[in-house]
Amino acid sequence: MKIKHLLLFVLIALCNSLIAQELNCTVKVLSPAIQGTEKSVFETLETAVKEFMNNTRWSNDNFKQDERIECNITINVTKRLAVDEFEANIIVQSRRPVYKSSYNTNLINYQDNDFTFKYTPFQPFEFNENAFTNNLTSTLAYYAYIFIGLDYDTYSPDGGTPFYQKAQTIVNNAQNASDKGWKAFEGSKNRYWLAENLANSNYKGVRSCLYNYHRMGLDRMTQDVELSRKSIADGLEGLLKVHNMQMGSFLMQIFFLAKADEIVNIFSVATPDVKNKLVTLLNTIDPGNVTKYEKLRAN
DSSP states (O other): OHHHHHHHHHHHHHHHHHOBOSEEEEEEEEOTTOOSSOHHHHHHHHHHHHHHHHHSOOSSOOBOGGGSEEEEEEEEEEEEEETTEEEEEEEEEEEEEOTTSSOEEEEEEEEEEEEEEEOOTTOOOOOBTTBOOOHHHHHHHHHHHHHHHHHHHTTSTTTTHHHHHHHHHHHHHTTTOSSSSSOGGGOSSSHHHHHHHHHOGGGHHHHHHHHHHHTTTGGGTTTOHHHHHHHHHHHHHTHHHHHHHSTTOHHHHHHHHHHHHHHHHHTTTSOHHHHHHHHHHHHHHOGGGHHHHHHHHHO
16 A cells, blocks of 8 residues: 555656746846846845746646646846846747647737836745736736736637736736836837737737647648648738738737737748738738848849
């Protein structure tokens, strides 16, 4: 009996070791512009942010170690506002692997400039999903849910909805906070509008594109390149409706910040007819990257 109990204990321990949290987040805290502050403050902050992102359970789903969502957070501290208060920008990036390849595709690559926070070394990282505790953990949790939502959207239609709802809850809880980035009237490109766009049915075409582009497109490249490329083109064509409804929407900008260069690479060997049709579409829905797309016609 003792041997059976020992084997059962080992089996349970092994199973638990195979289950991990959702994120595998690399964190960097940079402070080249800050003078007179001990660098150990930012070193402890870097460790604390990494532990918060990677050790928090953000959903009820179980992930294996190799299934964790790869993401990066870079906090660039630009000003010291008080002894324990800082102004910074935060760069958030996430990616997902492409099936049967060693290639990772970007899902978001965005610099959020509306970020201030208070921190003293070794302070506990408190986060309450139903209340605004502080700007540091609320912002980090917000992006954790965005990372997971975007990832889930690429694997199943509207798969990210529960996580965008959680991001919106954080936004709603922050409406009375003095920190910037959470309110609609503070600009058209902030945390409020990203969460709003992702949850708004008017932008459903972007989320449909995420699925067609990744699951029906990139993931099938090793099986049928032409069919996969067509799925990606179909997904991009679906963005025209979103563009016509709201030109220059924040969500569309976020999408093309991550995807413009990759799209050019994917279609660089397409037929001239496919290239011309795609470039005409892209120049309409993403005019900020016309120079990149026009290179397709030249090749």
